[in-house]
Amino acid sequence: MRAVxxxxxxxVLLVLAYLPYVPQTVPGLFPDRVNGPGSLQxxxxxxxxxxxxxxxDVLFGRTGLLSFGHALFVAAGSxxxxxxxxxxxxxxxxxAVVALAGTTLLALVVGAISxxxxxIAFAMVTLAFAQAASIIVLRNPGDLTGGExxxxxxxxxxxxxxxxxxxxxxxxxLALGFVVIAWCAVTWLIRSRAGHAMAxxxxxxxxxxxxxxxxxxxxxxxxxxxxxxxxxxxxxxAVVLGxxxxxxxxxxxxxxxxxMVVLGGAGSRWGAVLGGxxxxxxxxxxxxxxxxxxxxxxxxxxxxxxxxPLFILGLLFIIVVYFAPAGLTGLASGRRLFIRKKETP
Amino acid sequence: MSTAILLVVTGLGxxxxxxxxxxxxxxxxxxxGVLNFAHGAFMLAGAYAGWLTMGAxxxxxxxxxxxxLAVLVATAVGAVVGLVVEVVLIRxxxxxxxxxxxxxxxxxxxxxxxxxxxxxxxxxPIDKPAWLAGTTEVAGAQLPNDRFLYIGVAVVVFLGLLALxxxxxxxLVIRAGVENRTMVEALGIxxxxxxxxxxxxGGAAAGLAGILYATYAGSVSPAQGASLLIFAFIVVxxxxxxxxxxTAVAAVLVGLVQQLANYYAASGVGDLSVVLLLAxxxxxxxxxIEAGRA
Numbered sequence: 001m002r003a004v005x006x007x008x009x010x011x012v013l014l015v016l017a018y019l020p021y022v023p024q025t026v027p028g029l030f031p032d033r034v035n036g037p038g039s040l041q042x043x044x045x046x047x048x049x050x051x052x053x054x055x056x057d058v059l060f061g062r063t064g065l066l067s068f069g070h071a072l073f074v075a076a077g078s079x080x081x082x083x084x085x086x087x088x089x090x091x092x093x094x095x096a097v098v099a100l101a102g103t104t105l106l107a108l109v110v111g112a113i114s115x116x117x118x119x120i121a122f123a124m125v126t127l128a129f130a131q132a133a134s135i136i137v138l139r140n141p142g143d144l145t146g147g148e149x150x151x152x153x154x155x156x157x158x159x160x161x162x163x164x165x166x167x168x169x170x171x172x173x174l175a176l177g178f179v180v181i182a183w184c185a186v187t188w189l190i191r192s193r194a195g196h197a198m199a200x201x202x203x204x205x206x207x208x209x210x211x212x213x214x215x216x217x218x219x220x221x222x223x224x225x226x227x228x229x230x231x232x233x234x235x236x237x238a239v240v241l242g243x244x245x246x247x248x249x250x251x252x253x254x255x256x257x258x259x260m261v262v263l264g265g266a267g268s269r270w271g272a273v274l275g276g277x278x279x280x281x282x283x284x285x286x287x288x289x290x291x292x293x294x295x296x297x298x299x300x301x302x303x304x305x306x307x308x309p310l311f312i313l314g315l316l317f318i319i320v321v322y323f324a325p326a327g328l329t330g331l332a333s334g335r336r337l338f339i340r341k342k343e344t345p
Numbered sequence: 346m347s348t349a350i351l352l353v354v355t356g357l358g359x360x361x362x363x364x365x366x367x368x369x370x371x372x373x374x375x376x377x378g379v380l381n382f383a384h385g386a387f388m389l390a391g392a393y394a395g396w397l398t399m400g401a402x403x404x405x406x407x408x409x410x411x412x413x414l415a416v417l418v419a420t421a422v423g424a425v426v427g428l429v430v431e432v433v434l435i436r437x438x439x440x441x442x443x444x445x446x447x448x449x450x451x452x453x454x455x456x457x458x459x460x461x462x463x464x465x466x467x468x469x470p471i472d473k474p475a476w477l478a479g480t481t482e483v484a485g486a487q488l489p490n491d492r493f494l495y496i497g498v499a500v501v502v503f504l505g506l507l508a509l510x511x512x513x514x515x516x517l518v519i520r521a522g523v524e525n526r527t528m529v530e531a532l533g534i535x536x537x538x539x540x541x542x543x544x545x546x547g548g549a550a551a552g553l554a555g556i557l558y559a560t561y562a563g564s565v566s567p568a569q570g571a572s573l574l575i576f577a578f579i580v581v582x583x584x585x586x587x588x589x590x591x592t593a594v595a596a597v598l599v600g601l602v603q604q605l606a607n608y609y610a611a612s613g614v615g616d617l618s619v620v621l622l623l624a625x626x627x628x629x630x631x632x633x634i635e636a637g638r639a
Contacts, residue, residue: 111534113628125623127575128582129624132617135617241579251575255453305463308461311459322448
């Protein structure tokens with residue numbers, strides 16, 4: 001049964017892996033031909049964000065932790081990579097190891113402190129930590145983080161395979177590989193004892209505690225695993241985009257992860273991945289859509305508002321929360337989401 | 346000495362703004378358990394309503410009167426926005442706290458994007474009367490006058506809300522609701538309409554904070570809401586989640602810490618020391634108090 005269930009995932013993976021060999025153009029859907037550098041770069045970013053959304057779902061969908069600080073760990077992965085490569089001239093693989101170790105350590109400390117409060121207070125505290133990191137990055141201490149400009153990946157340490165317009169397919173496969181790793185990690189986690197404990201904490205934390213589950217350690221594990229996968233996503237993000245962008249440190253980035261997961265369907269691997277992919281795609285392509293002739297018939301004010309992708313995505317998000325609480329994948333399967341159930345007073 | 350006075354007064358001024366931003370959040374959270382992410386959008390609504398009002402008034406009106414009208418309009422717009430949001434979006438999701446938070450997140454995204462789409466992402470300068478932009482000398486220190494205005498408004502709002510909570514029937518219901526909402530409902534009191542009133546009050550406070558913060562920054566811009574909101578969140582957590590007096594104390598503390606650290610350490614350290622303060626408060630405080638509240 002389990003083998004049958006993995007068939008669609010493998011099929012999708014095979015199709016995606018073959019895309020760099022498809023020379024056709026799909027008008028409107030992609031900026032150039034499917035295997036052109038523009039399309040593959042866009043797809044690579046979408047896939048990276050899909051994997052990062054999957055890492056956020058470990059906290060939100062699997063454990064029921066509303067964290068507003070996940071950007072901190074993605075940014076940590078990205079910025080540890082670029083700064084160690086610049087400062088110590090490390091090769092890419094070693095810098096990635098250092099970045100992941102640093103991110104995991106950071107997650108342990110931040111998680112241990114912020115999990116002292118629960119529920120909404122946890123959300124606020126994680127938000128504060130992420131904001132602190134965002135401030136540090138923007139202040140650019142000792143010219144380490146590059147401030148608003150971001151930090152470019154030093155050319156010397158990166159293998160030639162990942163550099164240049166012509167090598168977009170390799171960056172695309174790298175992003176695809178990251179999604180596969182994130183998918184496998186999350187699958188392994190949710191089928192383990194710890195994963196079941198997380199589900200128990202999500203459904204009813206006091207009951208889980210009474211049953212003898214150490215809820216604090218369970219939640220801390222969720223934070224750390226989510227941060228590890230998210231940090232890996234940050235590393236891949238930096239390689240795909242050729243550097244660290246301060247946007248991924250902001251609370252808005254975490255909010256967008258939350259929107260992705262809820263849009264797609266929280267607590268479901270397909271949901272998080274689809275949500276992350278579609279959100280990023282829509283965010284990038286809606287701007288171009290608003291420049292087309294179809295839009296020019298609308299009145300000025302409406303056009304100005306609709307040209308903001310976040311306005312459309314924000315509205316869509318509210319609609320999904322109301323009418324499809326299990327997200328887009330939930331619509332397809334009729335699955336009910338955990339937050340659907342009424343909370344007992 | 347004069348530097349110390351200057352820092353304390355400017356810190357208090359900042360704390361006053363934080364209090365105005367956080368008071369609405371704290372009231373709403375305390376009674377309804379809703380973490381209102383759209384609070385930043387409410388503040389934007391107030392700030393832009395005030396800015397539009399000042400632009401619409403004829404040039405013959407003195408700037409001070411314009412600003413006063415702008416403040417009144419901003420407060421009213423904030424209240425109306427809060428009222429509408431509660432009735433249309435929050436009420437149908439009664440008791441589903443996480444979904445309520447999600448809706449306010451969507452509203453914050455869409456609201457900020459709408460403002461940015463209509464009026465652009467660049468800051469628009471906002472006029473200040475000369476007396477507000479000037480300084481007053483107290484014990485050798487040149488104190489900016491606008492800080493006194495913020496402190497004054499914050500004190501009035503604080504005392505007003507405190508009186509409302511202590512001496513009116515509405516305040517009694519709110520206080521009882523914060524303490525034990527189920528019991529209040531069981532006693533046959535209409536908590537639902539109280540929610541609406543509290544949301545409108547929170548929106549009004551947010552609108553007021555928005556326009557005053559715009560005069561503090563010298564302009565209105567779409568990014569203002571989010572930046573003020575984060576400090577308001579920190580103030581609410583340090584103040585003890587829903588405790589009104591606690592919020593006021595925390596706002597003053599955060600404003601002072603930020604201003605002093607910015608001066609005596611380095612620019613930018615203030616923001617970080619506020620987060621550090623939050624971590625210390627969380628580590629020292631017994632964790633069990635809020636942990637049960639989801």
